[in-house]
Amino acid sequence: MSGLSIAAEGAGRYISWGVIQISVANLTIIAVMVLLFLLALVIPFPTGHGSDDGGHDR
Amino acid sequence: MFMKTPDSHDFPTRPYDLVKEFVIALVVVLVLSVGLAAMFSSPDDPPITMKGWAQAAPNDVVATAVGELAGTTTSATYGPPYNNASEGQKLGPLPLQKWGGVQLPTDSTSLVLAPLSNVQNNPQLTAALSYWNAATPDQRTKWATDYADALGVPATEDAAATGAGGDPAKVAPGDYGPVPTLSSAFLAFAQSGGLEGALTSSGNFYGGDATRSLLLLADGAYFEDQARAKNLGGDQWGMMNEVGNAPGQPWMWLYTFWYQIPPFSKSDNADALVWGLMMLLTLLLVLVPFIPGLRSIPRWIPVHRLVWRDYYRRTKKA
Amino acid sequence: MTTATGRPGQKTETGSSNWTTRLRNWIVGLVPPGEALPDRQPIYVASWIYVFGVLTLAALAIVIGSGCVLAIGGSAWWHTSSLGRYVNSVHLWSVELLFGFMVIHLWGKFWMAAWRGGRSMTWMTGVVLFVISIGTSFTGFLSQSNFDSQWIGSQGKDGLNSVGVGAWFNVLNPGQMLMWHIVLLPLVVVVVTVVHVVLVRRHGVVPPIDAEM
Numbered sequence: 400m401s402g403l404s405i406a407a408e409g410a411g412r413y414i415s416w417g418v419i420q421i422s423v424a425n426l427t428i429i430a431v432m433v434l435l436f437l438l439a440l441v442i443p444f445p446t447g448h449g450s451d452d453g454g455h456d457r
Numbered sequence: 458m459f460m461k462t463p464d465s466h467d468f469p470t471r472p473y474d475l476v477k478e479f480v481i482a483l484v485v486v487l488v489l490s491v492g493l494a495a496m497f498s499s500p501d502d503p504p505i506t507m508k509g510w511a512q513a514a515p516n517d518v519v520a521t522a523v524g525e526l527a528g529t530t531t532s533a534t535y536g537p538p539y540n541n542a543s544e545g546q547k548l549g550p551l552p553l554q555k556w557g558g559v560q561l562p563t564d565s566t567s568l569v570l571a572p573l574s575n576v577q578n579n580p581q582l583t584a585a586l587s588y589w590n591a592a593t594p595d596q597r598t599k600w601a602t603d604y605a606d607a608l609g610v611p612a613t614e615d616a617a618a619t620g621a622g623g624d625p626a627k628v629a630p631g632d633y634g635p636v637p638t639l640s641s642a643f644l645a646f647a648q649s650g651g652l653e654g655a656l657t658s659s660g661n662f663y664g665g666d667a668t669r670s671l672l673l674l675a676d677g678a679y680f681e682d683q684a685r686a687k688n689l690g691g692d693q694w695g696m697m698n699e700v701g702n703a704p705g706q707p708w709m710w711l712y713t714f715w716y717q718i719p720p721f722s723k724s725d726n727a728d729a730l731v732w733g734l735m736m737l738l739t740l741l742l743v744l745v746p747f748i749p750g751l752r753s754i755p756r757w758i759p760v761h762r763l764v765w766r767d768y769y770r771r772t773k774k775a
Numbered sequence: 776m777t778t779a780t781g782r783p784g785q786k787t788e789t790g791s792s793n794w795t796t797r798l799r800n801w802i803v804g805l806v807p808p809g810e811a812l813p814d815r816q817p818i819y820v821a822s823w824i825y826v827f828g829v830l831t832l833a834a835l836a837i838v839i840g841s842g843c844v845l846a847i848g849g850s851a852w853w854h855t856s857s858l859g860r861y862v863n864s865v866h867l868w869s870v871e872l873l874f875g876f877m878v879i880h881l882w883g884k885f886w887m888a889a890w891r892g893g894r895s896m897t898w899m900t901g902v903v904l905f906v907i908s909i910g911t912s913f914t915g916f917l918s919q920s921n922f923d924s925q926w927i928g929s930q931g932k933d934g935l936n937s938v939g940v941g942a943w944f945n946v947l948n949p950g951q952m953l954m955w956h957i958v959l960l961p962l963v964v965v966v967v968t969v970v971h972v973v974l975v976r977r978h979g980v981v982p983p984i985d986a987e988m
Binding site: 461462463464465466468469470471472473474475476478479482483485486487489490491493494495497498499500501502503504505535537538545546548553554555556557558560561665666667668671672674675680683684689691695696699700703704706707708709726728729731732733739742743744745746747752754755756758759760761763764765767768769771772 | 807810812813814815816817818819820821822824826829830832833834836837841853854860861863864865866867868869871872874876878883885886887888890891892893894895898899902903906909912919920921922923924925926928929930933934936937938939940941942943945947948949950951978979980981982983984986987
């Protein structure tokens with residue numbers, strides 16, 4: 400699909416399940432988003448050692 | 458009940474570099490954007506031209522032209538904002554489409570006749586136009602409707618062909634007035650490329666408003682056939698999709714979902730109903746902070762214990 | 776203890792009739808002193824979920840930037856130039872990233888009940904931004920001058936006409952749709968984004984649920 404393609408495209412790859420029909424591209428995007436969300440929740444965030452509990456000055 | 462949320466400025470702090478964070482985010486998103494663009498590009502299916510339509514589906518062009526003259530096409534029977542042929546859709550008891558008014562008046566017969574009336578050096582066509590204009594509205598409708606019936610439609614999976622199966626060359630003789638001449642002249646005009654731009658803004662060098670061109674195109678079957686072949690139809694979750702394997706609009710999933718199920722899938726008022734429902738759901742989402750129950754879900758399903766596990770651990774120790 | 780010298784909304788000169796003074800005081804009072812660009816954050820800001828707001832902002836910057844490059848070449852440039860086509864692709868993918876990060880940000884903020892502590896306007900402006908972004912991307916699709924524009928326009932008109940607004944917001948008018956896409960809607964998006972971010976800085980990042988001081 401890269402480059403200047405002047406040929407019109409038909410339908411891409413789709414997955415059907417009952418009334419649900421979704422493109423592989425969209426499903427991939429949604430799956431990646433859910434994965435990112437879960438990873439963001441569980442992967443530890445780097446907090447500096449020893450600079451915690453510092454003053455809450457301005 | 459709930460404890461008052463403490464002031465965030467009262468908590469112990471630690472160094473944090475917001476500007477560096479933003480710059481890193483900018484670099485990350487830039488790299489992702491240019492990388493994804495280089496790998497996957499973007500789709501650009503060329504628009505359907507009137508000439509392309511006429512060359513690919515000439516019978517459909519003829520059938521559409523006849524339908525405009527008979528007043529049976531989608532645009533001819535649409536209602537506001539184009540005409541008063543129908544009341545349009547309602548949201549429950551509210552005739553919202555009608556309240557919008559006929560603000561973009563469009564005479565569907567003019568979609569065919571206006572371009573044709575500019576054609577020069579075609580005495581047969583000129584005569585046919587005069588004949589049409591001199592006739593009464595009832596006579597015109599009868600000619601066009603009779604010709605449409607005689608023309609018929611091609612066979613489909615579910616039904617046999619009717620009339621001449623959509624082929625103008627096979628139409629049985631009858632009194633159709635100037636309609637056969639007008640519709641075949643329209644096809645020839647489209648095939649010559651003359652129809653491009655003929656309907657965008659009246660006689661103006663700089664067109665720009667494609668309303669009438671698109672109404673005409675959408676009155677034919679070819680346009681929707683092309684869209685359905687690309688999975689873009691309304692009952693194909695089309696709002697979410699893009700042509701080929703390009704990413705579409707996944708965020709439209711809920712809007713298009715309703716069209717796939719009854720009662721919306723079978724309702725004449727589907728558009729108004731779905732719009733109304735989505736406006737309501739959007740309002741609920743905006744007002745989550747004020748809706749009892751809904752605003753308590755994060756408490757009941759404590760995903761937040763993952764977000765703040767570091768803090769909870771510390772304060773338990775302290 | 777806080778050492779704030781002023782709280783949001785408190786004027787340092789009272790009852791001034793000087794409009795400049797009042798405007799300055801209002802601007803200064805929007806955010807507690809030092810909180811417009813603080814170099815410290817509460818210790819509970821310690822999760823990767825927090826980066827999705829700034830990722831959304833960054834994506835918006837790339838969307839607008841790539842849009843500006845497209846504007847240099849004009850609305851038909853990307854059909855005839857391979858560079859234009861590439862810039863269009865950057866614009867498309869930055870939009871997909873914008874929505875992806877925005878929605879993850881929304882999920883995070885919901886599960887953190889981030890509207891607590893007087894932050895309901897922050898939540899509401901965020902949802903409004905989401906909805907306006909959808910509208911902006913819609914006008915973007917309508918501005919592509921290709922088959923997608925034709926189809927999306929002819930389908931979208933039915934929804935808008937069914938509720939009576941299709942004549943004023945005519946999706947079959949590419950000139951109108953393009954101008955909404957590149958002028959009116961980006962202006963609204965940027966203004967509401969500024970309000971949203973100022974609110975975040977004003978109230979600070981929401982404390983954990985059930986945190987006590």
